[in-house]
Amino acid sequence: MTLAAPKFLFVPVSSAEGVGEYMRSLIIADEVKRRWPNATIQFILSRQAPYALTCPYPAALLDDTPTKNIKAVNDFMSFFLPDFVIFDASGRRSQLVHANKLGAKVIFLSQHKRKRSRGMKVLRARVTDSHWVVQPEFVIGPINWLDRLKLKLIDKPEPTVTGPIFVNPNRDSQAALLKQYDLTAGGFILFNAGSGGHTNSHGYIVEEFARAAANIYRATQLPCVVVYGPNYPNAMPVVEGVTAIKELNHCELIDLLDAAKVAILSGGDTLLQAIALKIPTLAVAVAKDQNYRLKVCKENGLTVGSDNDARQMSGGLIELIKAENLGRLEAALAQCECINGLDIGMNIITDLYRKKFGVSQ
Known part of the structure; x- marks a missing residue:
């Protein structure tokens, strides 16, 4: 059995200032499209972001960053019915819960200790299939023993340290x-x-x-x-x-x-x-x-x-x-052992794809 068109929804933090989360999501989306040409890719962005109208993929536009538009994001997920939802430094717990209830594989990306800690809270971790830390470990440090114990008790893996995610030079x-x-x-x-x-x-x-x-x-x-x-x-x-x-x-x-x-x-x-x-x-x-x-x-x-x-x-x-x-x-x-984490992340997505659809490739 193979899946013709897996559906990916990207929900990065987006605003009038920063661009990093959006760019990282775009890099992952492009690699998804390269590996699965028939994939359907959708973004949710704030219309205040300068790149909102130039996103190369379809984008649902909100009045503010997606994290502050809980109902709008949940309503869109109910309409789109994604197979994967990638929250890049964004998302309320209720949004992750809703994605999980719809049967989507939920991926959360954190880039500093506060976001990482939020992603490891029990009620969020229960509905998260994979948590990526997009910082080298020498920057962010290891998780503490208590977080490690909590994740073990709820049978969830520790966050994966991918480091920075980018496209290799050509x-x-x-x-x-x-x-x-x-x-x-x-x-x-x-x-x-x-x-x-x-x-x-x-x-x-x-x-x-x-x-x-x-x-x-x-x-x-x-x-x-x-x-x-x-x-x-x-x-x-x-x-x-x-x-x-x-x-x-x-x-x-x-x-x-x-x-x-x-x-x-x-x-x-x-x-x-x-x-x-x-x-x-x-x-x-x-x-x-x-x-x-x-x-x-x-x-x-x-x-x-x-x-x-x-x-x-x-x-x-x-x-x-x-x-x-x-x-x-x-x-x-x-x-320095800091490397490009794109392949690490894509290997995780590939593994989740196989588990979700029961396919070998």
Whole structure:
């Protein structure tokens, strides 16, 4: 017996600011579609998110993030009748319960300790088929003995640490991208502040990244590339030595990141992807939930930190690319066991697929 068209529903956190959960869900959805071409894929998103109208899959749009629209999400699940529901850092317990009652396999993704703890609460864990932790274990640490005992008593597995989830670089598309922007592998610096929508008291933080890029080019003559992000609303300035890009899809961003000499990044998912790719970085926390991750990465010698000030970023990066400092960072990255967790997650989905439909492939 085989299933012609399994139905997947993705419910990521979505808002006017962050983009990480949506991008991760999109990566998984694309891989689902690659493995099961006949799969039906559906998203639920906030219409406030800038990407809501450009999602390549059908998307039901809500007035706010799905977690705050309990009834609307449950009503849509009753209508769509999914076989799998993937909640990425989202979902109330009642939404997970409803998905389970409809017979769906429920997958919950957490990215920090608070979310992980929420996912291990007994009433949520009972209706969750798989809980993925999309942080390396050196960042988030192991679960405690009490949570381990609770999960054992209700016969549920411990969360699976996948680490960051991303698409691996593609050499052909990377070469085309470098040619498009007149860049050489290993010969430029990449700047990305995440979605581009984060602000501080001076304005948009990505503008500080852009000013740092201009400073660094003047000091080093190394070409700089600034990816502003989909949530940045202003016109991009034209500056000598700095290539300004409004937005890249995930595959393109990974291809550029993999080809960069070094990168200045926010402390979000892209930082962990850079660590997995062994790319030296200077990292800046642009949101409160990035501070702890950045602190741990710095303590493990896997990145260099900076405040979100153009002068500090410029000085920090120029110091970083000195041979002795760069060599030390590259050596630490080479020893790090952080890898791409996409295959880990997809193996779990494949196993759940087999259990649900009783098929061998």
